[in-house]
Amino acid sequence: MVTIGRRGTLGLAAGLAMPAVWARAQGAGASPGIKIGLVAVQTGPAASLGTHLRDGFLLGLKHLDGKLGGLPAEVVQIDDELRPEVAVTKVRAALERDKVDVVAGVVFSNILAAIIRPVTESGTLLISTNAGPSTFAGRGCNPNFFTTSYNNDQVHSVMGQAAQDAGHKRVFVLTPNYQAGRDAVAGFKSRFKGEVVDEVYVPLNQLDFSAELAKIAAAKPDALFTFMPGGLGVNLVRQYRQAGLGNIEFLSTFTVDEATLPAQGDAAVGFYAAATWAPNMDNPQNLRFVRDFEAAYNYVPASYAAQSYDAAMLLDSAVRRVGGKIADKDALRAAVRAADFRSVRGNFKFGANHYPVQDFWLCKVAKRADGKFQTETVRKVLENDTDPYAAECRMR
Template sequence: MNRRALLGTAAAATFSGAMPGLVRAQAPGIKVGFVATLSGAGAALGTQLRDGWLLAVKHLDGKLGGLPAETLVIDDELKPDVAVTKVRAALERDKVNVVAGLVYSNILQAVFRPVTESGTFLISANAGPSTFAGRGCNPLFFTTSYQNDQVHATMGQVAQDEGYKRVFVMVPNYQAGKDAAAGFKSRFKGEVVDEIYVPLTQLDFSTELAKIAAAKPDAIFTFMPGALGVNLVRQYRQAGLASTPFLSSFTVDESTLPAQGEAALGFYTAANWAPDFPNEVSRRFVRDFEAAYGYVPGTYAAQAYDAAMLVDDGVKQAGGRLADKAALRAAMEKPGFTSVRGNFRMGANHYPVQDFYLCKVAKRPDGKLATETVRKVLSEDTDPYAAECRMR
């Protein structure tokens, strides 16, 4: 199916990375500026995010909350300054009603103030830094993903449950990487034998792998999204380290598995959703996503799907009154849609309260690689910063 067709009765989306808004809505409706990393090392993640959102709009017959929906896709290029310039154009020129998407925390942090200070709702479908979960929470900001620490804390609990005593930690040197290390250590009570922070653009891990081999830990914990994860997994296997348990978050998932191939088999990840979830909403999402795009959806796509459903539900509850910000906020604080995750509700800081799982990379009967649920690790988990939020 042609991706443009997935916009249904919406107007057009800009896929090329050009400035958004080149195609104007033909009738009053809701206009969304959808920000995703669609070029460079993070493009696979942004593609998942975008496609998940567009499938939801397709399932909603091209509408959000009953209003004709126009999605203006913005490529942030993984550059905060570029993201700010393009988002300001979407706000000031195109008059978008909502800004959504956002793969990386540094991009979210860059656009946060321009969006919220303009009085526009900001819906993150992936980035969930601690910055906006506690004292920095905002009535116009919601996320359908998690607070960054939570997924990593899940893997910390796994390491604790497995009885590992010594773990090697390696993450990228930016906010989400710092949150990852903090999250893991919040539940793992053993010894962190080394804690390494690498550049977000690093692709050669030979030095770090030599340190892992020398340290001989019981396991490693890593968070390496996109191309970082592709290279790390391949090099980890090539270095003969696969006998050391590979515990990760956002390193082996549906966005990276096509490039990692069988090098990722048997490696573990923590997640709030996996493609094998048995509920009917998830099954329909996975089935239709694969039919439309030809690849297996991951959490990025699932969270973006839920982001569209959150907006749809909020606008619907508010009677389509986009100018009634108080009504929209109240509706999104108590969402009535059924998530692909099943168990899901919004916390007081506008971050979800949800379950988290241990998953493992496996080969499906059709030969495709995907993550499969091993067991539930945390139930109805609230992020550790929520108590600090004093929502105005």
């Protein structure tokens, strides 16, 4: 079990040893080591998402023998507590006191919005391994900001396309009332051309959906489209089944995934999700990642873990490309942009706005022979997709 301090430095984790003292790096001018500030919510109902993110990054470091590009790596763990003001305070401490070289992680868009300015204005690279709001994909793009996940709209647009392809005419939309929720609706509507019979936004901490489920039952839509991460998704899926609404197709993003499925169980089987990755993807990098992740942590990884693992591999490739000279921020930024690594999801490269260009899949929840649950790819919906805001980015 990894011991987490609120602002502590990770030295040793079970089976994931990190060097306690920097080793001498090779190459003139190379840094003796690299510090990563890893932002992962570890407090409250959303902590399971942060745990996936953290464990994915740590597994990447384990596969790299505790080094990034040959430099010994130290991880300063930052629990943002899903509170923007707390995240800013802790991230500033990591930058000013701990002297981290890169900040990575971040599950939620409101946390990213809070920390992006202090990180990037300090000249430090910020690599989001999950949050990908539209805010920073277009005119708000930033040379020091990258994401290994997606633009929020993209994943939701996949489900809009899937609903369109399925011939659905009437869809009920239900999301949380914050930036990512609004991005979800915009993304879905960008490809779904039928009628949205109702568009309901709920507080980010809501756990009782009885009123919303009554509205869905009364509207009798062809399908529900929802984005409900973490504990919201656990409760919604359970209550949806209990309300007898299983005959209304459940189309979702970040609602039924490996972070929530252990708690949702059989109630989620057959429900759909959209993603850039699923545990059953058949490529050498993913097979090793999933096998070793389950062996190390005894649970099935979610996309939060896969994207974070990719971030570790991305950083390794970038540090190696600059010969360990991470003080040269321009060179390091260019090396990250090159994305010279093998992703667990297959196709991956950065667009002009530092958001990925990649494939997107329709997935479905299945129960494995060992009794565990996972999402599995059904079909590819979008190929080498560039997010819709990239053209507005003036960074070249």
